[in-house]
Amino acid sequence: MQASTQYSGKVVLVTGGTRGIGRGIALAFLAQGATVIVCGRHAPPEAITSGASEAVFFRADVRDTEQMADLCASIALRFGRLDVLINNAGGSPQVAAADASPRFSAAIINLNLIAPLNLAQSAHALMDLQDEGGVIVFIGSVSALRPSPGTAAYGAAKAGVLNLVRSLAVEWAPKVRVVAVSPGMVLTEESHQHYGDADGLAAVGATIPMGRLAQPDEIATACLFMASGAAAYATGNNLVLDGGGERPAFLAAAATVTNGVGRKSGAVKRGLQVAGDLPA
Ligand code: NAD
Numbered sequence: 001m002q003a004s005t006q007y008s009g010k011v012v013l014v015t016g017g018t019r020g021i022g023r024g025i026a027l028a029f030l031a032q033g034a035t036v037i038v039c040g041r042h043a044p045p046e047a048i049t050s051g052a053s054e055a056v057f058f059r060a061d062v063r064d065t066e067q068m069a070d071l072c073a074s075i076a077l078r079f080g081r082l083d084v085l086i087n088n089a090g091g092s093p094q095v096a097a098a099d100a101s102p103r104f105s106a107a108i109i110n111l112n113l114i115a116p117l118n119l120a121q122s123a124h125a126l127m128d129l130q131d132e133g134g135v136i137v138f139i140g141s142v143s144a145l146r147p148s149p150g151t152a153a154y155g156a157a158k159a160g161v162l163n164l165v166r167s168l169a170v171e172w173a174p175k176v177r178v179v180a181v182s183p184g185m186v187l188t189e190e191s192h193q194h195y196g197d198a199d200g201l202a203a204v205g206a207t208i209p210m211g212r213l214a215q216p217d218e219i220a221t222a223c224l225f226m227a228s229g230a231a232a233y234a235t236g237n238n239l240v241l242d243g244g245g246e247r248p249a250f251l252a253a254a255a256t257v258t259n260g261v262g263r264k265s266g267a268v269k270r271g272l273q274v275a276g277d278l279p280a
Contacts, residue, residue: 007228022038139180145182161180
């Protein structure tokens with residue numbers, strides 16, 4: 001079989017590319033012929049490889065502006081260019097908003113909003129020097145688009161990312177495109193910590209119209225597209241990949257309600273009930 005070469009000759013940096021969604025993205029770009037650099041605070045347990053290609057690992061914390069400047073300088077020196085930045089590193093533990101300390105909230109905003117902004121600035125400085133420019137992809141989240149109870153600061157930071165993407169896109173067009181890819185729930189090594197064992201994951205998956213969590217390679221495919229020439233006119237845009245999102249909770253409640261004369265509620269009569277979705 002012929003090797004894929006869509007990204008042959010391109011240099012791609014994936015922050016937090018050592019596991020989870022970032023690892024899936026790194027593997028996808030490797031498989032398409034790119035030179036891939038991943039950064040993280042800890043080396044991956046095993047090399048990230050696709051065929052004969054291996055991602056280059058840099059130990060670096062995205063919140064440390066000096067380490068990020070060193071990383072970009074090293075990329076320029078060693079590879080001579082940077083074509084794609086995937087601002088992926090991020091996340092948050094669950095903490096009730098009433099209990100979150102100011103230090104905790106600031107750290108979450110820093111990791112998910114400020115650090116990606118600072119790195120985007122450094123990446124833009126390199127990309128702006130290249131005739132072909134470059135593409136910066138921010139990994140967002142559906143938490144930006146709906147309430148985010150338990151991770152309020154995270155949801156706010158991810159909402160900030162979407163506005164940031166639009167502003168940077170305007171400032172840096174046409175040479176550097178800036179886009180977001182916003183996943184819903186994705187199955188990673190860490191998913192069990194949030195959703196429990198296989199039964200828990202299946203129960204959570206059943207709440208999604210597609211009936212399951214996304215796989216990292218499905219988010220990676222969206223990144224391959226958004227960073228490619230096929231998306232050359234996309235900048236400032238947000239590609240949401242949420243398997244159809246969340247069913248409105250009121251439908252489940254409405255299905256159990258009668259209208260006082262023994263008839264089913266309007267929502268059910270209007271055919272909004274999804275087969276298997278609501279109690280009989
Ligand atoms: P993960 O925790 O499995 O992996 C995160 C990666 O980022 C790891 O490699 C980690 O080492 C790295 N990282 C964390 N802090 C870092 C730092 N300070 N410096 C350098 N690297 C750091 O997370 P994930 O679930 O794969 O999430 C990746 C991205 O996708 C995040 O931005 C997250 O907000 C977003 N996201 C995830 C989901 C999901 O369901 N997993 C859903 C929506 C959005």
